[in-house]
Amino acid sequence: MIDSKVKQALQSIVGPENYDDSKAGRLVYSYDATPQFQSMPDAVIAPRNREEISQIIKICNEYNIPIVPRGSGTNLCAGTCPTEGGLVLLFKHMNKILEVDEENLTVTVQPxxxxxDMTKAVEAKGLFYPPDPSSMKISTIGGNINExxxxxxxxxxxxxxxxxxxLEVVLANGEIIKTGGKLAKDVAGxxxxxxxxxxxxxxxxxxxATLKLIPMPETKKTILALYQDLEAAARSVSSIIANKIIPTTLEFLDQPTIEAVEAFAQIGLPTDVKAILLIEQDGPEEIVKKDIDQIIEICKSEHAVSVQAAQSEEEAEALRTARRAALSALARLKPTTILEDATVPRSEIAKMVKAIEEIAKKYNLRIxxxxxxxxxxxxxTCLTDVRDHDEIERVEKAxxxxxxKAIELGGTITGEHGxxxxKAPYLEMKLGPAGIAAMQAIKTSLDPNNIMNPGKVFAKDSRKRVVVSK
Amino acid sequence: MIDSKVKQALQSIVGPENYDDSKAGRLVYSYDATPQFQSMPDAVIAPRNREEISQIIKICNEYNIPIVPRGSGTNLCAGTCPTEGGLVLLFKHMNKILEVDEENLTVTVQPxxxxxDMTKAVEAKGLFYPPDPSSMKISTIGGNINExxxxxxxxxxxxxxxxxxxLEVVLANGEIIKTGGKLAKDVAGxxxxxxxxxxxxxxxxxxxATLKLIPMPETKKTILALYQDLEAAARSVSSIIANKIIPTTLEFLDQPTIEAVEAFAQIGLPTDVKAILLIEQDGPEEIVKKDIDQIIEICKSEHAVSVQAAQSEEEAEALRTARRAALSALARLKPTTILEDATVPRSEIAKMVKAIEEIAKKYNLRIxxxxxxxxxxxxxTCLTDVRDHDEIERVEKAxxxxxxKAIELGGTITGEHGxxxxKAPYLEMKLGPAGIAAMQAIKTSLDPNNIMNPGKVFAKDSRKRVVVSK
Incomplete structure (x- = not known):
């Protein structure tokens, strides 16, 4: 609960219209895209500029009020769930593209x-911002940077x-700092x-934030390779790289995912193969052609049962859309979908996929x-039902x-979800106690009162996954 | 001074042959490539592995002994000068290339x-490690990473x-941590x-350290563009980028530098032009050809007085070598050479070069x-004489x-030297007091006793440049 004096102070900073502590208003921001996590904030605040944020943070720091910055809440690690209450801070007034600098190849944006929208704005000028999280249609740049x-x-x-x-950042003490610059080289501290x-x-x-752009690649080609054997698909991946080709995209779908995607998107994917690779290359026309021809050869020699190039941009876009729809497609099948992002060195993919299959079998789960x-x-991605306590317990163990297994293979517990x-209870697996202690020391040095999104990254205890909502 | 009990402990870790506190031994490591800085360490130590380093650091932490890690000492910021005494730590026993992983495109090395040597080892396998500091013939990878x-x-x-x-890192508390992995994606903390x-x-x-490699570019082409007008050279740079070409290398030399380089290297550079651009592009044969043709057109249309392509790899290598020799060539001309690395956004180069010329004139200096x-x-690069106190004072002001000026143009005080x-007294110009305070907080959180290379990065006072040797 935020006491009335503090509430008044916060309202006087942002205006009463940008402070909401109604039950309905708080409920909307009590969860994000992550299943199984929900917790009510004390209020939702929407500052209009950095100075207001600085003032808000000074108050939070004085009264020990947690502050949870939130873009569109599309993250999958409960990163914007206000598990310790406090303020959810929205950026709806700070949503401008401030500059596209064509000479220095940068774009400067509010979070x-x-x-x-930003991607489209820079592409209109023949420039390219490569990161493309699957949520990019609704995610914010601020969220992308934080995650x-x-x-x-x-x-x-x-x-x-x-x-x-x-970056321009407001620190926990309310100070506003600027880091970096439109500089390819900067080693000042x-x-x-x-x-x-x-x-x-x-x-x-x-x-x-100021982001680097690159020239828009001239062209792009897309191919689909089908396999009856998981390891042949993995070998193709390794063989493409070993042949010194770095494709833009090299996506993998297993049979259950293919089935779900086809049922959802109906674009004619074959559902009787064991694995699909969706491969794209971009760049200058002649190089893309050469690379794609070579990739097709490699896939065939690694016993792909079929390799087809998309015949048009529409066909390519349909394939990409199908891949992007994988999560939505799977999410339709069971009440709860738990999507993970264990990541391993490229050379270990076949081992990792096999291990996942075995673990799913061992715990009688659909992954x-x-x-x-x-x-x-x-x-x-585990298809389950959060109300089935027995199964959820098996999901956690799995x-x-x-x-x-990912760590054993030289990998990490999270490649891109945060x-x-x-994942907090698992972080120590990757970093060890000394690594966690180093990170915790940095956190404490910059945020001694632990007001900045508390409860995230660092585990309070070793309790895994199941979170009791407030 | 390290007391005899501590000395014994250190010797018992590394063996007496790897601990040197003789005057001659210490003198060698009392300075690095940076002019004007010298200070004696108390001893020089050469551990054989990480466990020995961990033990050494625990002792340093207990007895508050500064520890200065040093590769080849080629840095230009006095980063390895033991200004507060203590131990200089050498990596002469930790100099192995541990693995070139062709499947994951990585190389793992000791510092x-x-x-x-590393560059050559990976190139032998058709792979490429792009960073190429001018000192790469003698610098160590550990030094490159630290700087x-x-x-x-x-x-x-x-x-x-x-x-x-x-990275594998020994922290100030002696703990050994591992960060990252052979992973393109890792957001674990x-x-x-x-x-x-x-x-x-x-x-x-x-x-x-594990470093990322990329496939070796198929080919490379080099051209030289000559200008009678500084701004025409700068405009060419901007125009190349605005035409969506990103060359590998786009080097600039002004007339005094050209003269010095030609006198030194004698490769037939014209000494009567105001500026030279050395431009290289690498990549697939057909793309390099296309880019180079277009770059030549751009330089001509921006009024280059001459644009020549190197006719052979030998000629190209001679040009690259000449550019790399710039510092050595200039260093011959006067007793003291002070090389700086103020960096600005690409669009501001012409303004910055002009400002440097004006400042040199104002203070009657040769820059x-x-x-x-x-x-x-x-x-x-200022050609001066450290014994001329009056001039050195003007150098400092300049x-x-x-x-x-660099900061005013959106730049930084150091682009690559550290x-x-x-540069410590100038860091606040770039970061402001709040930025420095944030960095200092991080430093203190990881190294509370300030034993890790103390006196670096953070200024003790506002005294600029002139350092009184111990």
Missing amino acids: GVITL NSGGLRGLKYGVTRDYVMA YDLTRLFVGSEGTLGIITE CTFGHAGDGNLHP FEEIFE VGVM | GVITL NSGGLRGLKYGVTRDYVMA YDLTRLFVGSEGTLGIITE CTFGHAGDGNLHP FEEIFE VGVM
Whole structure:
């Protein structure tokens, strides 16, 4: 509960119309896209600029009020669920594209800009922002930066982190700092820019960002390779890279996912194959042609049962849309869908997919797997029902084993979804106690009162997954 | 002074042959490549593995002994000068290339590996490690990582930071942590990998690194464009990028630098032009040809007085070598050479070069400018004599104005050399007090006793440049 004096102070900063502590208003922001997590905030606040954010944070710091920055809430780690109450901070007034700089190849945005809107704005000028999280139609750039979002083009182009050049951040003490610049090279002190990227709102509130752009690739081609054998698909992935080709996209779908996607999207995917690779290459026309021809040869020699190139941009777009729809398609099948993002080195994909299959069998669960094969970022997705307590317990055990296996293969517990509340209990598997302690020390040094999105990244206890709602 | 009990403990860790506190031994490590800085360490220590480093650090932490990790000491910010005494830590026993992983496109190295040796080892397998600091023939990878080294290929390929995927680090408390992995995507907690990159040995000792590789570009072409007008050269740079071409290298030399380089290297550079651009493109044969043709057209239309393509790899290599020799060539002319790396957004290069010329005139100094025009990373280089106190005072004032101008143009005080001792007094210009305070908080959280390369990055006082040796 926020006491009335503090409420008044907050309202006087943002105006009463931008402060909502009604039950209905709070309920809307009590959850995000992550299943199984819900908790009521004390109020929802929508500041209009960085100075207002600075003033809000100073009050939060004085009265120990948690503050949870939130874009569109599309994250899958309960990163924007206000598990400890406090204020949910919205960026609906801070949603402008401030500048597209064609000379320095940058775009400067406020955090509330929708990713796809920005992408379209820069593409209109022949420029390209590669990170493309599946949620990009509704996610915000601020959210992408806080979560260090990945996407389908990560293999060739990297992730959000690789495109953030400068940030403006309000720290927990209310100070406003600027990091980086429109600079390809800058070694003036520690790399705070990349420390804030992916810090999930636990170190500061990002109020502006300058992102790197690249020239728009001239053309793009899409192919679909079908396999009756999982390992042949994985071998194709390795063989493409070993042949020194880095495709833009190298996506994998297993049979259960293919079935679900086809039932949902009806674009004529064959449902009787064991695995599909969706492969794209972009770049100059002649290079794309050469690469795609070579990729087709490689897939065939690795015993793909069929390799087809999309005959038109419409056909290619249908394939991409189908892949992007995988989660939605699977989500229709059972009441609860738990999507994970265990990630391994590319060379270990076949082992990891096999392990997931075995673990699913062991715990008698339905787990479908799809994901970014080229960068080892898999999405084992469990179709379950949160009301079936016995099954949910098995789900938890299964995912713990999946994470263990990923770590054993040199991987990580989360490739692109973030830690949030959901993965916090598992973080120590990846980092060890000394790694966690180092991160915790940094957190405490920048946010001594733990007001910035508390309860995220660092586990309060070893309780896994099942969260009791407030 | 290290007391005899502590000395015994240190010797028992590394063996007496790897501990040197003789005057001659210490003198060798009392300075690095940075002019004007010298200070004696108490001893020099050469551990054989991470466990020994961990034990050494625990002792340093207990007895408050500064520890200065040092590769080849080629940095230009006095980053490895032991200004507060203590131990200089060498990596001469930790200089192995541990693995080239052709499937995951990574190389794993110990910190003492010479950059060029690693580059050659991966190139032998058709792979490519793009960062190429001018010192790469003698610098170590550990040093490159600690300084986040740049180089001539930064425009297209980025800097060291963009290639570090995983680190093993011994923290100030002696704990050994591992960050990242052979993973294109990993969001398990804060990005410690990139926090350590460029932290100049102030946060921990890097004991192993896994670096990202890319396929070796098929071919490379080099051209030289000559200008009678500085701004025409700068306009060419902007115009190339605006035409959506990102060359590998886009180097700039002003007339005084050209003269010095030609006198030194004698490769037939014309010494009567105002500026030279050295431009390279790499990639698939057909694309390089297309890009180079277009670049030649652009340079001509921006009034280059001559544009020539290197006719052979030997000729191209001679041009590259000439550019790399700029610092050595200039260093011959006067007893003291002070090389800076003020960096601005690409669009501001012409303004910055002009400002440097005016400042040199104002303070009656000889400042030559060359550098990486494509990424705005200039190297104004002052030819002076440290014994001429009056002139040195003017040099200091001039560089302060140069840094101020760079900041005013949206730039930074250091693009690739690091802060060290040398730039520490200027860091606040770039970061402001709140930015410095945030970095200092992080430093203190990870190294509460300030034993890790103390005196670097953070200024003790506002005294600029002139350092009284111990």
